[in-house]
Amino acid sequence: MAFHLRREEVLDGDQLGQMLEESPAKAAQALLMAAGQGIVEAQLLLGQILLDGRGIERDPALARRWFAIAANQGNAMAHNMLGRCLEHGWGGEVDVADAARHYRFAADAGLDWGLYNYANLLATGRGVATDPVAALQCYRLAAEKGHAKSMNLLGRYLEDGVHCPVDVPAAHEWYRRSAEGGDFRGQFSHAGILAARGRVEQALAWLRQALVGGNANFLKVAAAALEEATQPEIRAMAVDYRSRLTELGARP
Structure with missing residues (x-):
């Protein structure tokens, strides 16, 4: 049947x-x-x-073709995924400028992932002219739509006062929301705030979650940061992060 x-x-x-x-x-x-x-x-x-x-x-090449077919019908997520293929060379040649065009379509349609991916290119000047102010605006719009990765990045902008006034309480709130939304970088950021406030057990719980979800690049940077922590319990987590790096086949 x-x-x-x-x-x-x-x-x-x-x-x-x-x-x-x-x-x-x-x-x-x-x-x-x-x-x-x-x-x-x-x-x-x-x-x-x-x-x-x-x-x-x-079959990444066939996936890319189907994303293009769906994008031609105006589907915002299809434009976003086609952009991902073009940016990373999945199923064909890399074309970051064309990726930016598709991300821009998805962003203009209000798609949170489109806003995030387009913001990343604006922030780094890949495929488009560098525009950190526009990048911040895109991250903010995506964060307000509930995009966890954008929440963490918005927190960083607000905490450091990059192209916006410093707003530490708002930054910390965005870190918390990012952590609860499942972003491993947001979980790490939120853990750092909790540790600084002396809430070590809560910080450790979030660090364990970040450890599970984090990729190799994140784990390497995070491990180095943990090794500089003042609390011995937090500092000890660096061993777990480097062990996880070894499990992933990356150099600790």
């Missing part, structure tokens, strides 16, 4: 997630059919599972 998804089922993210867990190959088959019928949400999701190799053979 053929496995089908109706349009309303494609739009049901919870159901699709369950299907991908229970029978990823069948879910992928259904998405292929729906994408071929022109359902833009299916095209976007198909691109994602092709990128991840979930339920289907990994």
Whole structure:
């Protein structure tokens, strides 16, 4: 019996997630059919599972093509994902200027990830002219939409007074919200504030969460910072961070 998804089922993210867990190959088959019928949400999701190799053979080049098809229909997340492919060379050549164009479309549509990714290029001058003020504005808009990574970066701007007035209480609040939103850098930032206030046990709890989610680049920088901590319990966490680096195959 053929496995089908109706349009309303494609739009049901919870159901699709369950299907991908229970029978990823069948879910992928259904998405292929729906994408071929022109359902833009299916095209976007198909691109994602092709990128991840979930339920289907990994094929970044084909993922990139499906993102482009969905983007041509005006889907903001598809523009964002096509931008990611172009920025990082997934499934084709790197073209950061074109990535910026797609991020800008997603940002103008109000997509939090589009705002974040476009802000990163504005902040670094990759693919666009450097514009730290515009980058800050994009991070702020994304943070206000609930984007956890942007919350942490907005906190950094506010704490350091970079292109905005210093507002330490607001910075600390954004760190807290970022941590609770699941961003490992936000968790580390929030832990630092808690440790400075003497709330060591709470700080350690957030540091453990950041350790689980953090990538190699973050862990290396974080470990060096932890080694400079005044509290011995916090300083001891550096050993765990460097051990995790070894597990990831990175030089501690």
